Amino acid sequence: MMVDLLEFLWGFYIVSLVLFSIRRLQTLMMSVTVGHESSPFSPSPRPLSTFAKVLGARRGPSPVSPSFLPEALESLASPKGEISNRREGDISHAKLGDLHNKSRLVKSDELLTAEERREVREKGLHDVHPRKINSEAMPDVRALPEEKVIAGEKASANKARKRPARLILPENFQVLELGCERLKKRENKEFEVEGRDYCLTSKKGRRDVMEDSYGVTVDVAGDPKQAFFAVIDGHGGRAAADYVAANLGNNILREVKILGKERGSLEEAIHKGYSVTDKEFLSQGVASGACAASVLLKDGHLHVANVGDCRVVLCRKGVADALTRDHQVSREDERLRIENSGGFVHSRNGVWRVHGSLAISRAIGDLHLKEYIISEPEIKTCRITPDCEFLIMASDGLWDKVSDQEAVDLVSKQRNLQESCKKLVELACSKGSMDDITVMLVNLQNFCS
Numbered sequence: 292m293m294v295d296l297l298e299f300l301w302g303f304y305i306v307s308l309v310l311f312s313i314r315r316l317q318t319l320m321m322s323v324t325v326g327h328e329s330s331p332f333s334p335s336p337r338p339l340s341t342f343a344k345v346l347g348a349r350r351g352p353s354p355v356s357p358s359f360l361p362e363a364l365e366s367l368a369s370p371k372g373e374i375s376n377r378r379e380g381d382i383s384h385a386k387l388g389d390l391h392n393k394s395r396l397v398k399s400d401e402l403l404t405a406e407e408r409r410e411v412r413e414k415g416l417h418d419v420h421p422r423k424i425n426s427e428a429m430p431d432v433r434a435l436p437e438e439k440v441i442a443g444e445k446a447s448a449n450k451a452r453k454r455p456a457r458l459i460l461p462e463n464f465q466v467l468e469l470g471c472e473r474l475k476k477r478e479n480k481e482f483e484v485e486g487r488d489y490c491l492t493s494k495k496g497r498r499d500v501m502e503d504s505y506g507v508t509v510d511v512a513g514d515p516k517q518a519f520f521a522v523i524d525g526h527g528g529r530a531a532a533d534y535v536a537a538n539l540g541n542n543i544l545r546e547v548k549i550l551g552k553e554r555g556s557l558e559e560a561i562h563k564g565y566s567v568t569d570k571e572f573l574s575q576g577v578a579s580g581a582c583a584a585s586v587l588l589k590d591g592h593l594h595v596a597n598v599g600d601c602r603v604v605l606c607r608k609g610v611a612d613a614l615t616r617d618h619q620v621s622r623e624d625e626r627l628r629i630e631n632s633g634g635f636v637h638s639r640n641g642v643w644r645v646h647g648s649l650a651i652s653r654a655i656g657d658l659h660l661k662e663y664i665i666s667e668p669e670i671k672t673c674r675i676t677p678d679c680e681f682l683i684m685a686s687d688g689l690w691d692k693v694s695d696q697e698a699v700d701l702v703s704k705q706r707n708l709q710e711s712c713k714k715l716v717e718l719a720c721s722k723g724s725m726d727d728i729t730v731m732l733v734n735l736q737n738f739c740s
Contacts, residue, residue, distance in 0.1 A: 480494060480495035480501070481493065481494040481495070481716075483709060483712070483713070484505075485709050486507065486509065487509060488509070488518070488733060488734045488737050488738070489507065489509075489518075489520060489708075489731060489732065489733045489734065490708045490709040490712050490731070490732050491505055491712060491729065491730065491731045491732075492709070492712035492713050492715070492716050492729075492730050493505070493727070493728065493729040493730075494716050494720070494727070494728045494729075495727055496688060496724070496725045496726045496727045496728065497725045497726075498727065500528065500529055501529070501727055502524065502525035502526060502528070502529055502532055502727055503522075503523065503524055503525065503532065503686050503688070503727040503728070503729040504523040504525065504529070504532040504533060504535070504536040504581075504729075505520075505521060505522050505523060505536060505729060505731060506519070506520070506521040506523065506535070506536045506537070506539060506540045506585075507519070507520055507521075507540075508540045508541075508544065511544060511589070512548075515737070516588070516589075516590075516591070516737070516738050517588060517589050517590075518587075518588045518738070519540040519543065519544060519585065519586070519587050519588075520585065520586045520588075520682075520684060520731060520733055521535070521536070521539055521540060521583055521584065521585040521586075521684075522583070522584050522601050522684045522685060522686055522729055522731050523535050523536050523539075523581050523582065523583045523601070523686075523729075524581065524582045524583075524599065524600070524601050524686035524687060524688075524727070524729070525579065525580070525581040525582075526579070526580050526581070526582075526649070526654075527578060527579040527580055527656075527657075528577075528579045529579075530575075530577045530579040530656075531572060531577070531579040531580050531581035531654075531655060531656035532579075532581045534568075534571075534572045534575075534581075535568060535572070535581045535583055535655055538568050538571065538572075539564060539565070539568045539583060539585065539655075540585070542563075542564040542565075542567045542568050543560060543561055543564030543565075543585070543587065544564075545564075546559075546560035546561075546563045546564050546567075547560040547561075547587075547589075557587070557589070557594055557672075558594070558670050558672070561585075561587065561594060561596050561668065561670055562667065562668065562670070565583075565596065565598065565655065565666050565667070565668045566666060566667070568655055568666075569655045569656065569666035572655060572656050573656065573658055573661065576658065577656070577658070578657075578658055578659060579656050579657075580649070580654045580655065580656035580657035580664070581599075581654060581655050581656055582597075582598060582599020582600055582601045582618075582651060582653075582654050582655075582686075582687075583597065583598055583599065583601060583655060584596070584597040584599075584601035584602060584603050584615055584684055585597070585668075586603060586682060586684065586733065588675070588738050591674060591675050591738070591739065592672055592673065592674055592675065593605075593614070593671075593672065593673050593674075593675055593682075594670065594671075594672050595614040595615060595670065595671045595672070595673075596615075596668035596669065596670045596671075597615040597616075597618070597668055597669060598618060598653040598654055598655060598665075598666055598667070598668050598669075599617070599618050599651045599653055599654045600617040600618065600619060600650075600651055600686075600687040600690070601615075601684070601685070601686050601687065602615050602617060602684075602685060602687070602690050602695075603615045603682060603683070603684050604682070604683040604684075604695045604698065604699065605673075605679060605681075605682055606679075606680045606681050606682075606683070606699045606702065606703065607676075607678050607679055607680065608678045608680070609680075609699065609700075609703055610696075610699070611694075611695035611696040611698070611699040613695050614671050614673070615669065615671070616669060617651075617687075617690075618651055618652045618653035618654075618669075619643070619650060619651060619652060620636050620643035620644060620645055620649075620650060620651070620652050621643045622652070625652035625653075626643070626652075628652070629645055629652060629663045632662060632663050633662070633663075634646060634660075634662065634663035645660055645663055645664060646660060646663070648660065649664060651664070652664065652665075653665055653666065653667065653668075654666065675735055675738055675739050676739070677739060679735045679739075680703075680735060680736070681702065681708070681732055681733060681734055681735055682731075682732070682733040682735060683698050683699065683702065683715075683730070683731075683732060684730075684731040684732075684733065685698075685715070685728070685729060685730045685731065686726075686727060686728060686729045687726065688719060688724050688726035688727050688728035688729070689715060689716070689719045689724070689728050689729075689730055691719075691724060691726065692718075692719045692722040692723060692724045693715065693718055693719050693722065697718075698715055701714055701715060701718065702714075702715070702732065708732045708734060711732060712730045712731070712732055715730045716728050716730055
């Protein structure tokens with residue numbers, strides 16, 4: 292088998308060598324024939340024009356191909372135009388042989404002038420001014436004046452630089468009208484409430500919606516020394532804040548009525564009031580939450596409860612006494628409680644947050660984090676004595692910028708509680724507070740036993 296393969300390869304090699312030798316002999320014979328036919332007695336062929344050379348260089352057809360035959364016939368015609376005026380059928384065999392010999396001359400002529408044609412082609416393709424090359428390569432074609440060419444180029448450039456049409460806005464543009472309405476609403480973003488033994492000032496911050504709220508119930512069961520006050524700071528919208536303001540006080544007072552008048556039962560009633568309010572709001576499926584700080588004044592005692600970072604501060608002989616502790620994730624006990632429940636806390640921009648979201652650890656609502664954000668309040672009870680002057684109940688918009696003692700000092704200098712509320716809000720704003728601010732002052736002198 293290997294012997295047959297070797298014999299086949301040797302035979303293929305010998306045949307290829309013979310064919311190559313025959314082709315070289317044909318080329319040598321053709322060159323000798325061309326040298327003999329170009330004698331002085333044979334008619335010299337008409338050289339190709341520059342235009343024909345350019346066409347031959349760009350199109351690249353062979354001079355003996357059918358597509359090139361008319362141009363070859365025209366170039367080889369006599370001055371009288373004998374060949375060009377004859378039909379193809381009238382050409383004799385002798386003339387065709389003559390044409391075949393002359394086409395060889397044309398081919399050799401093109402071979403001799405290949406460098407010249409390459410120069411013309413490269414010049415026409417790469418020159419910066421193609422109109423000059425065209426005028427040299429095609430002398431029969433009339434060139435355009437340079438001024439017209441430049442004018443045409445300028446016109447095309449101006450057309451490319453054409454500016455878009457001017458945008459015309461209608462006079463009554465609805466978006467602008469809505470924006471104006473929003474600005475008008477923001478101008479009226481502060482309100483005041485004044486009642487018996489209490490006053491309140493609330494100012495909206497940078498949010499589009501005011502999320503603070505409050506709840507007040509005085510003369511509970513017809514007793515002027517019983518009252519309920521609450522300050523609420525919502526987040527994620529107003530839904531939770533509005534619901535807590537409308538229902539927390541009623542739920543606590545209902546539980547107090549049910550459980551009786553024992554001291555221990557009052558704390559239990561407050562716990563249950565917060566729990567019922569939280570469950571009822573969660574049943575609505577609204578993703579919102581609210582912090583709250585409440586005070587129940589009953590039988591000469593203060594029952595203070597809170598979830599979140601709303602704060603209650605008591606002024607006792609000019610000294611600030613915080614009755615609540617903020618439920619923030621930065622508190623060690625709150626952080627451990629969240630982590631023991633399976634959650635995690637994360638610091639973002641220097642603030643510890645539950646799952647990187649809320650900076651508070653207790654609130655009413657917050658359905659998506661209810662497993663870690665509990666609604667169980669911390670409760671503190673104290674007796675109202677003659678040295679107890681007033682209470683300051685406010686959202687974190689005030690306490691983030693104003694300290695407890697600073698707030699008590701400002702109110703102590705004022706004789707009017709309503710004016711003191713306004714001064715506290717202005718002080719927080721002057722210190723850079725951009726959150727919603729709600730401040731409530733409660734005069735304790737009329738609630739002493």
